[in-house]
Amino acid sequence: MGTALAAELSTTYRTVDTSLLCHGSAGATPPGDFVCVRVVERDSEPAVWIDRAREIHSLLPVDRVVAFGESEQIVAAVIAEELRLPGHHGVDVVRSVADKLEMRERLADGALGTVAFAEAHDPLSVERFAYAHPGRRWLVKPAMGTGSRGVTELVDLRHSTAAFNRAREVANPVAGSRRVMVEEFISGRQLSVESLSEDGQHRVLAITQKYTDERTFAEVGHCVPAELSPEDTNAVGEYTCTVLDALRVHYGPTHTELVLGAAGRIDLIETHTRLGGHGIPHLVSAALGFDMHELAFAQLAGVPLLPRLPAAVPRATSAQAVWFGYAPVPGRVHSLRRRTEPEAHVEVLVSPGDEVTADMTRSSRVVAARASGATGAEAVRKASQAVLGTTVVIECSMTAQLLGP
Secondary structure (H helix, E strand, O other): OOOHHHHHHHHHOOOOOOOEEEEOOOOOOOOOOOOOEEEEOOOOOHHHHHHHHHHHHHHOOOOOEOOOOOOOHHHHHHHHHHOOOOEOOOHHHHHHHHOHHHHHHHHOOOOOOOOOEEEEOOHHHHHHHHHHOOOOOEEEEEOOOOOOOOOEEEOOHHHHHHHHHHHHHOOEOOOOEOOEEEEEOOOOEEEEEEEEEEOOEEEEEEEEEEEEOOOOOOEEEEEEOOOOOHHHHHHHHHHHHHHHHHOOOOOEEEEEEEEEOHHHOEEEEEEEOOOOOOOHHHHHHHHHOOOHHHHHHHHHOOOOOHHHOOOOOOOOOOEEEEEEEEOOOOEEEEEEEEOOOOOOEEEEOOOOOOEEOOOOOHHHEEEEEEEEEOOHHHHHHHHHHHHHOEEEEEEOOOHHHHHOO
C-alpha cells in the first residue's frame, strides 16, 4: 500500500511479485512494475479497502501486507487481519502508535509518561484542563492527525473553541477517529530518530535535527546528524528503544520524534511505524552510507537485517541538510525563477499553473534544497540560502489584477 515507495520496491526486488492498493483517481495508472493494481477513492471506508484487497488476493495470493505511508498504516493492519496474512504489526500496535491519545495512555503509567495530556470532548474541557495545570503551554490537536494539520498552540483560552474546532475538522476516515486532545507543550531541541527493528531488537541508524515553524509547527528543515554529545546520543537512542518496546513495536522501520530539553530531559512527541519523510532517508544515506529504502525492501523480501546494522549509533562522514520553501499566499503559480546554486541541489516542486495553499502543508511547499557540509550549521546555511535564491510568483486576488491575463 502506498505508491512511490511501492513502485521503487517493485523495480528493486523483481523476484518479489508486488501488487498495489492505493488511493487515487479512477482509471489512474500508478507507475511501477506491479502484478495487480486496485485504486480506491481517498476517503473510502475500511470496508472498501478490504474488498479491493480481497480482489487482489483472489487473483494472486498475497503473502504479506505492508504500508509505506502514514495514512495507510491502520488500514493495512486491518486488511492483514481480515485476510489472515502477516503484516508489519497487529491492529492494536499500529493503532496505539497512530492514535496519540492511546499512545499517551499506554505510556502514562511508567517513566515515559512525562507529558501531561487529556482527551478534549469539547472546548470547555480544554479550558478546564488548562486551569488545572497553570503556568504551562498547551497544544490542542487531533488525536490521529498527520503533518501538523489541525495543531494549535493555545496561548489565550478565549481561542479554545477555534482551536478545538480546527483539530476536530481534521478527520481520519480510514482510522475512524475524530478525537481531539490537549497536551503540554515541551520546549527544547526537536529531534527524530531513524530506526530499524527485527525480532524485537532495535537499531538506531541516525538522529535528525528538526527545524519547525513556530506558528504552525510545520517542518521547514532537517539535518543529519543532529550535533549531540556522546552522552546525549546514547540517551536518545536508549530512550527510543524503550519507547518502541513499550508500544510493542518489533519489526520494520520507525521514525520517532522527541524533544531534548534542559539537563538532558527527553520527552516523546510521537512515533511512526514507517520511514521518515521529507527526504530524511536520503540525508541518512548521504551522511552515513545506509540506504534505508533498500534496507526496508530487503527486510520485506525476507533478508535478515541485524547482521547488516551497527549495534550503536554510527558516526557520520558529513552533515546533510534539507530546507523547504513555502508559499506565503494561496493562489496559482504564475512564474518561477531561480539562480544557480553550486553548493546545493535545488528542486522546484511546482510548475506554472499549479494551485498552492498558504497553510504550511505539502500543498503549500514550493521548493526544496539539499546541501552538505563539514558541520550541521554549514549544511543548513547552504540549503536555506539556496531556498532564498528561488523566486515563485503567485497569482492571488491582488497580483492577478497587476499581472493581467
